[in-house]
Amino acid sequence: GDSVTQTEGLVTLTKGLPVMLNCTYQTTYSPFLFWYVQHLNEAPKLLLKSSTDNKRTEHQGFYATLHKSSSSFHLQKSSVQLSDSALYFCALRGTGNTGKLIFGLGTTLQVQP
Amino acid sequence: DPKIIQKPKYLVAVTGSEKILICEQYLGHNAMYWYRQSAKKPLEFMFSYSYQKLMDNQTASSRFQPQSSKKNHLDLQITALKPDDSATYFCASSQDRHSQAPLFGEGTRLSVL
Numbered sequence: 001g002d003s004v005t006q007t008e009g010l011v012t013l014t015k016g017l018p019v020m021l022n023c024t025y026q027t028t029y030s031p032f033l034f035w036y037v038q039h040l041n042e043a044p045k046l047l048l049k050s051s052t053d054n055k056r057t058e059h060q061g062f063y064a065t066l067h068k069s070s071s072s073f074h075l076q077k078s079s080v081q082l083s084d085s086a087l088y089f090c091a092l093r094g095t096g097n098t099g100k101l102i103f104g105l106g107t108t109l110q111v112q113p
Numbered sequence: 114d115p116k117i118i119q120k121p122k123y124l125v126a127v128t129g130s131e132k133i134l135i136c137e138q139y140l141g142h143n144a145m146y147w148y149r150q151s152a153k154k155p156l157e158f159m160f161s162y163s164y165q166k167l168m169d170n171q172t173a174s175s176r177f178q179p180q181s182s183k184k185n186h187l188d189l190q191i192t193a194l195k196p197d198d199s200a201t202y203f204c205a206s207s208q209d210r211h212s213q214a215p216l217f218g219e220g221t222r223l224s225v226l
Contacts, residue, residue: 034214043203043217044156051212089156098169099144099210103156 002027004092006104013080014112021075021107023064023090032093033066033073034101039086047088048075085111116140117218119204124223126194133180134189134221136204144168144210145187147179150220151200162187163210194225 003026013019025031032051036044050057050066050073057064064075073090087106094100120135138145147159161169165181176198178190191198201220207213 032212043219045217046214049214087155091156094158094169096169097210099146099161099163099207099215100158100169100171101215102158106155 002029002092002094002102004090004102004104006090006107008107009105010108010110012110012112015082016079018078019076019080019084019109021088021090021109023073023075023104025071025073025090025092027092027095029093029095031066031068031071033064034091034093035062035064035073035075036089036091036103037086038089038106044089080109080111082111082113085109115219117204117206117216119202119218119221121221122219124221126223126225128194128196128225130194131190131192132194132223134191134202134204134223136187136189136218138185138204138206138218140206140208140216141185142206142208142216143184144207144213144215145181145185146205146207146215147187147189148203148205148217149200150203156203159189160187161210168210191223196225199223199225 034049035047038044053068090104091101117138144163160179180188201222203220204218205215207215
């Protein structure tokens, strides 16, 4: 079945450093991937989305490229800020065209001064 | 102003009781969803509706019943509540179920004692 794997539960970084949050997926359908960010006690908000192979998509300084050959959609930023501290979810549109999203377990990013 | 309104924001219930979580969206979207977030399963898909028709149900228990009285409403009735039902329940919507990323409401935080 469809699944999403995020390998890191917690990533702690100093402000100004680059970050990469890993996301791999499994599906038999044409993949459509999303990154959502959730700040404490808030709703998840869309950060990025892509269904195009090998095309970089960017928003608010974050970027990701869908690589169908490696089933990956890693999230990157060149210089993290304190305000980037949040929970980041990778999600895959599920097979069956019902609109369902399958979320990974999430990665908490903690940015220190 | 929030475009997806969930009521109540917080809810405390007694084991065995029944509650209804309210969701209304004012975005003109045709697809609506329910997701659950708990410590055990960070973001778990429950239901999807398209044009007021149930498209997908990933909830194992019949204690969870979505109710769509109007196109922009998707309430969630939960009966025979258990402590394990304690979670934040997010309503979400999208223009359609095909390629749009869902927008999430602020959630209802349910505690079952």
